Amino acid sequence: MNNCVIEDIQGRADSRRIAIDKVGIKDILHPVRVQDKCGGEQHTVARFDMTVNLPHDFKGTHMSRFVEILNSHDREISIASFPIMLQEMLQRLEAESGYIDMRFPYFVEKAAPVSGVRSLLDYQVSFIGEIDAQGCRTKVKIVVPVTSLCPCSKEISERGAHNQRSHVTVTIATREFIWLEELIALVESEASSPIYGLLKRPDEKYVTEYAYDHPKFVEDMVRDVAARLEAEPRITAYIVESENFESIHNHSAYALIERVK
Numbered sequence: 489m490n491n492c493v494i495e496d497i498q499g500r501a502d503s504r505r506i507a508i509d510k511v512g513i514k515d516i517l518h519p520v521r522v523q524d525k526c527g528g529e530q531h532t533v534a535r536f537d538m539t540v541n542l543p544h545d546f547k548g549t550h551m552s553r554f555v556e557i558l559n560s561h562d563r564e565i566s567i568a569s570f571p572i573m574l575q576e577m578l579q580r581l582e583a584e585s586g587y588i589d590m591r592f593p594y595f596v597e598k599a600a601p602v603s604g605v606r607s608l609l610d611y612q613v614s615f616i617g618e619i620d621a622q623g624c625r626t627k628v629k630i631v632v633p634v635t636s637l638c639p640c641s642k643e644i645s646e647r648g649a650h651n652q653r654s655h656v657t658v659t660i661a662t663r664e665f666i667w668l669e670e671l672i673a674l675v676e677s678e679a680s681s682p683i684y685g686l687l688k689r690p691d692e693k694y695v696t697e698y699a700y701d702h703p704k705f706v707e708d709m710v711r712d713v714a715a716r717l718e719a720e721p722r723i724t725a726y727i728v729e730s731e732n733f734e735s736i737h738n739h740s741a742y743a744l745i746e747r748v749k
């Protein structure tokens with residue numbers, strides 16, 4: 489019989505006197521179910537980062553416990569699960585602060601503006617949670633791809649105007665639940681045009697002309713979205729960013745507004 493004791497190396501003392509702000513696991517894939525405004529719930533796959541602080545006198549954290557916490561929640565993980573998971577992380581890992589970032593593709597079925605043909609569009613969503621002595625805070629982040637059309641190019645050109653795909657990223661803290669679909673609709677209504685997975689020719693004509701009639705600089709995009717987020721009483725703090733992948737340059741135009749209400 490083997491009486492060998494397996495030593496817990498990470499439990500050893502460390503003499504360097506350097507505390508670690510975040511240590512844990514990154515990019516672990518896990519199947520999840522997310523609430524869907526139309527279909528009840530949506531099955532998707534998320535990438536998780538889970539970290540805690542580590543005091544200066546411990547050599548290592550207990551990596552396996554993050555995975556145990558994730559698996560103990562099965563697939564029912566939503567932003568509402570984050571306070572429970574963060575508390576579990578503090579207890580199981582004997583830490584003072586913890587962080588979870590859950591990133592996943594979320595699909596919305598959209599109807600093309602003229603033909604009405606339906607197709608799915610994917611949006612990148614993150615649920616972010618933090619816990620420390622000040623309490624627990626959660627945020628939702630979504631990247632909404634849209635079209636932007638340059639007002640200057642429209643003004644100075646005899647024909648057309650340069651336009652491109654833009655990523656509008658909204659990060660919010662809320663006092664009440666907000667559907668991802670509501671955030672998407674808010675951003676898309678402030679763009680030069682929404683984008684779609686599937687368009688037929690009458691739709692293509694429509695979105696081209698619609699964008700031409702709604703030109704926006706990157707500054708217009710973040711200001712118009714910020715005004716809408718400011719007016720939404722369920723939102724307590726927000727960051728809005730826009731990155732326009734310029735079609736006449738090999739670089740992007742970028743703007744950001746951050747406010748705590």
Ligand SMILES: Nc1nc2c(ncn2[C@@H]2O[C@H](COP(=O)(O)OP(=O)(O)OP(=O)(O)O)[C@@H](O)[C@H]2O)c(=O)[nH]1
Nearest residue numbers: 495496497498499511547548549550551552553554
């Ligand atoms: N801390 C730490 N652990 C690592 C790292 N890379 C791999 N591991 C391994 O993660 C494994 C699981 O760690 P623990 O959670 O401490 O495992 P355990 O001691 O069996 O579990 P507990 O009894 O719950 O502490 C160990 O075998 C470590 O060697 C690293 O960079 N840091």
